[in-house]
Amino acid sequence: MTNNQPAPDGVLRLINGYWATGVIGAASAHSLFTHLENGADTAAKLAARAEISERGTQTLLDGLVGVGLVQLHEGRYRNGPEASAYLVEGKPASLTSFAQLKLKHMGGLVALPDVVRAGGPVTDPTTEVADNPHWEEVVPAIAAQSVPAATLAAEVLGLAGAGPISILDVGGGSGIYSAVWLEANPQARATQLDWAPINAIARRLLVERGVADRFTSVDGDFHTTDFGTAQYDVALYSHIAHQEGPENNIAVLARLRQALRPGGALVICDYVVDDDRGGPAFPLIFAAEMLLKSKQGGTWRRCDYHDWLLKAGFEDVSFHSAPPATLVVAR
Template sequence: MTTTDPAVPIIDVDPGPLIRLTIADCGAKVLHSAVQLDLFTALAAGPMDAGELAGATALHPRLAADFLDALAGLELLIREDGRYRNSPHAEAYLVQGRDTYLGGFIDLTNETLYGTWGRLTEALRTGEPQHLDPDKGGFVGNSHGDPEKMKRFLQGLDAFSDRMGAELARAIDWSGHRSFVDLGGARGNLAAVLVNRHPHLDAVCYDLPRTAPIFAEHVGRLGLADRIRFAAGDFFADPIPSADVIVLGHILHGFDAVQSRRLLARVYEAVRPGGAVLIYDRMIDDDRRDADRLLSSLHMRLVSRDGGEYRVADCRDWLRAEGFADGGHRPLLGTHTLVIGRSAGHEGES
């Protein structure tokens, strides 16, 4: 049968987007390999040609040209006159040794993401979280049991918390507040950004006891040990320190609606009159159409029994149900949403 046979349907739909989606993980793997080869750090010293880069990174010449040009096509490198240099994004976030370095986060994504997502079909059939090892859970795998791996992961997250802290510093009128608690604040990087931008603030980083050593090391290195205090505890079992503002970033997506409301009820008791709770996550748009946010939610369901992103409207409903006044919501970083709840007597944010 030929294509001119009238029995053969004519399909006037370009399959290109489907093919690109099918191989989308290939681009990510090119990035992961470039980070493992430390290629972007090598280029921080200046442009190189393919031969020079192969020598600097132990890149085999048989694959070098396609690999480097693919990185240029992905806008991670810039190629000019046969020489390569870092793109602005690579220079800002992929050069090892800089405070903004995301390589640790990218490495751990490579280690944990692919094995878990390779079991998506099984999860869709069973509803069960897909930990590759029952003793290793969540996005960070077993990094809590490996101090160096955990430190590398948190260094990657610091690049996000630097920007998130800067946005929170601008988005909220902190002049009427004197203290805040960063719930699940890890090693205190977001708290450090806020106290540097608003020196009148007293800060507490609240996290599990195992986080205390990496908090002390990081905050001490920043010279802020007298400005940020660490409080150890469990969100659901131990007292939450009282403060004017309590920040919950990437916390509620680890729990279901019942657990989230239970935590917010405890937060309500800890927020001082006139204060506020600030919640940010990759919340799902109320119409559930943003694919990136829905994929983020699906990932949380893959790695946890109760987690998942939640709609902005859901978050606002939970806050009202637990006694907070609705303080509205706004986008953060183009990828997250900030929802604000106010305690009694609050006059509003500017």
């Protein structure tokens, strides 16, 4: 480019970001990452294994090399480290179902200009109701995202050696935190509070993980259901704060403080931005999702969480990186 003008490649790559969503979602739908992991290293072999066209397979491979998920060496393809860790079916942190789910969500972004103008959803968000059948697809698809953070939280809290503790998971969704934590501590017991259809999904996961005998679910809305007083050693508020406004978050955090025994710990996991809103990148971009889907939610700053927790009665607050999320531990 002349006059030191930057090339347009980066901007064009961002504008066409939906291409990456499509390529990754389609590759996941046809188990290409799994077949690559199992040794199918050419377009022909992959096409035969996946029972799809060789032309389509080559197109997906080109796209996956382009986005940096698949590596090509002397005519042979293989998963890169990220694809191997997060896009192979059957692995604990596999995001293949989530990749396919996001294909269906791309159309919703068409409304973003109007949503920005209005400052929130321009139609009533209909997904956030208990009896929406989409939970059967969404809740299992997003579960794997929480495996790394749940594992890290168990280490930060020393759960493995904590003995017969009692855990409360508010809005626990898939139950993945309970599953990871109960596996780490065979003496622990967990209670999840969520809507009945979602709790049913969680119970299935806990059965699959072999820890359902120490898991209890309470059907209800966390905005109105009593958490009890001094009943739990650990409480969890994961990926809920971004859906709520400041006043609601303070109110829920105060009730969680009351539900904890003396010395108990609250764990928050969410997409947290720096105090000056200069980063990290993923939480900053995620704010658009909340503008589209919630009336008062957002990606909140570290100082917001710190302030809310002090107002709720906690005294000690620490932050732990769990990219792309952040763990907040309060006592």
